[in-house]
Amino acid sequence: MTEPKAGFLEVRNVEALYGQAILAVRDVSLKVEEGSIVALLGANGAGKSTTLKAISNLLGPARGRVSKGDIRWRGEPVSALSASRLVARGIVQVLEGRHVFPQLTVEENILSGGFVRRPSRSALSDGLEQVYTWFPRLKQKRKTKAGLTSGGEQQMVAIGRALMTKPKLVLLDEPSMGLAPIIVQEIFEIIRGLNRDSGVSFLLAEQNASLALKYADHGYILEMGRVALSGTAAELRARDDVHDFYLGGAQSRVPH
Ligand SMILES: Nc1ncnc2c1ncn2[C@@H]1O[C@H](COP(=O)(O)OP(=O)(O)OP(=O)(O)O)[C@@H](O)[C@H]1O
Numbered sequence: 001m002t003e004p005k006a007g008f009l010e011v012r013n014v015e016a017l018y019g020q021a022i023l024a025v026r027d028v029s030l031k032v033e034e035g036s037i038v039a040l041l042g043a044n045g046a047g048k049s050t051t052l053k054a055i056s057n058l059l060g061p062a063r064g065r066v067s068k069g070d071i072r073w074r075g076e077p078v079s080a081l082s083a084s085r086l087v088a089r090g091i092v093q094v095l096e097g098r099h100v101f102p103q104l105t106v107e108e109n110i111l112s113g114g115f116v117r118r119p120s121r122s123a124l125s126d127g128l129e130q131v132y133t134w135f136p137r138l139k140q141k142r143k144t145k146a147g148l149t150s151g152g153e154q155q156m157v158a159i160g161r162a163l164m165t166k167p168k169l170v171l172l173d174e175p176s177m178g179l180a181p182i183i184v185q186e187i188f189e190i191i192r193g194l195n196r197d198s199g200v201s202f203l204l205a206e207q208n209a210s211l212a213l214k215y216a217d218h219g220y221i222l223e224m225g226r227v228a229l230s231g232t233a234a235e236l237r238a239r240d241d242v243h244d245f246y247l248g249g250a251q252s253r254v255p256h
């Protein structure tokens with residue numbers, strides 16, 4: 001039986017451990033409403049990646065686990081679903097650090113995301129064309145080995161591959177990491193477009209809080225594995241203490 005009104009993504013009081021004792025996440029609760037972009041902010045080691053991996057059931061390979069709390073995807077506990085079944089049900093994660101297969105071409109990398117749904121040949125090529133409309137740069141580089149493309153293009157490949165699974169929610173871990181501001185802006189504009197035109201929801205982990213809050217609807221700020229502050233992006237942007245303590249002061253502000 002499903003609950004009468006199941007939420008989209010709900011994380012309640014989650015604690016996560018690595019090994020027997022390393023407490024990476026102490027108490028995190030958050031929500032993503034369908035159709036929204038939510039920013040998960042915080043400094044190095046705050047617990048952003050651990051939270052995203054807990055949601056998509058990817059802690060196991062890192063010898064981690066959720067030790068308390070509850071994570072539900074459309075009313076169902078994620079612990080009951082393997083990472084690949086979660087993908088089939090609409091949650092996909094783009095891991096931190098742009099994981100592409102360097103020896104495969106851009107196109108082969110993107111296509112590799114398409115197989116979870118056992119698509120027909122035509123569904124696969126439609127999906128690919130769709131990715132190319134979002135990322136026209138990738139179409140030009142389709143035959144290039146992914147390892148030879150720029151960091152920004154590799155991030156686009158990683159996102160494009162995730163989109164081949166036809167997700168409802170994309171968990172995107174530090175899309176801006178190590179990229180030039182102009183490329184980061186391009187990637188965030190594509191995220192905004194995907195959200196607006198295709199209704200894809202995003203949970204974005206970012207250290208670059210002022211950038212993420214420019215695009216997000218809501219934000220959560222993690223500090224040492226706990227939610228220190230949350231609110232609408234406008235509320236968080238307006239708070240001076242958020243800028244001073246969590247967002248790195250004036251330097252990290254992005255001009256509007
Ligand atoms: N595989 C692991 N084994 C043991 N401890 C880990 C592991 N991964 C992360 N941790 C620890 O868990 C805590 C949270 O790390 P996490 O990677 O979730 O932070 P983060 O907010 O994503 O940081 P960053 O911005 O640097 O990516 C840190 O103290 C980190 O050292």
Ligand SMILES: [Mg+2]
Binds near residue numbers: 049050
């Ligand atoms: Mg991280």
